[in-house]
Amino acid sequence: MYQIEKCPLPIIWLDTYVMIKIIRFLNNPEKLTASDTAQISLLYQYLIKGSAEGKIIVPFAEQGFEIAENKKDDWFKILKKITLDIMTKGKFDIENNHIREGMKGYLNSENNIELSYLSLFEQDPVDEIRETLSREFIIFPSFNPYITEPDVRSSDISSDLLNQERTENLRNNVQIETQLKIEQQKRFTALKQTLFIHENDKLNPYILFGLVSSYYDLLMWNSLHPDNEGQEGLLEFYNSNYYQELPFxxxxxxxxxxxxxxxxxxxxxxxxxxxxxxxxxPFSDLFITDKAWSNKLKILKCHEIYNTEIIYTGQSEEIINFFEKHNIKI
Structure with a gap:
């Protein structure tokens, strides 16, 4: 149903784990094992070479919030060399764009809906990197793009709530298929609760985010639907493949x-x-993470569904093959 338009230049995603390893390699190499040092050195050289030659896109998003406070300056210095300051939009904006495309496809009974890599960026990253590299001097902004400090407590609350749910699921022997259906309904469940939630519960950021997201969905739905079916129409959309097969x-x-x-x-x-x-x-050509996440994603066959190469830093041969395939040599 959903067709992914990938970028003409390969997009490489580095998760937070990988970025921390790179930071340690450049600033505190003594904290890495000899094996880690060799693996990260290889990857870093390819990333720097590929970016400098304009052959890859290595965007950054919100990972800066996840790096320890005393590492942030080092993070941004390294980040600029690898990413050339190419940033994605925020998660909330990207999701809203994709949900809107899904709603339009549902209402028009479309069989094929294209989601473009362009929906992740404010401007085409290919144009952006070429413009940056065409300058005689590349001047990176010195400011930290993360104006607002991260709310670490929000992530802690979210994990606490999910662990409570996990404990209940284990106690009740809830199977993964049943839980998947529950997850798919959570946005609509949050929407139905907006009129009934106790005032004090609204202070919970985990609940608040769910309410904001689902209410925004309702506003989009009402603006697109000619008959303005409201919550019932939105529920039908949530129950359809148009929503449940959205990549995110x-x-x-x-x-x-x-x-x-x-x-x-x-x-x-x-x-x-x-x-x-x-x-x-789904929009990346190479997704580099840790071994645990790599295994989880391959169990779900994400590499086949989204035509994305998923590897971890220890797979040096795969790293070499990917970059050499794109004519990047060190």
Missing amino acids: VNLECSLLAQLTTSPNNIKPGDIMDIKHISIMM
């Missing part, structure tokens, strides 16, 4: 269903990882 919905719900039926504790970092995976992975 499919990935986020599948991964959350995995985590909330697993015996393993959910960490705050897992939630941010899922946010990045659900948005960036």
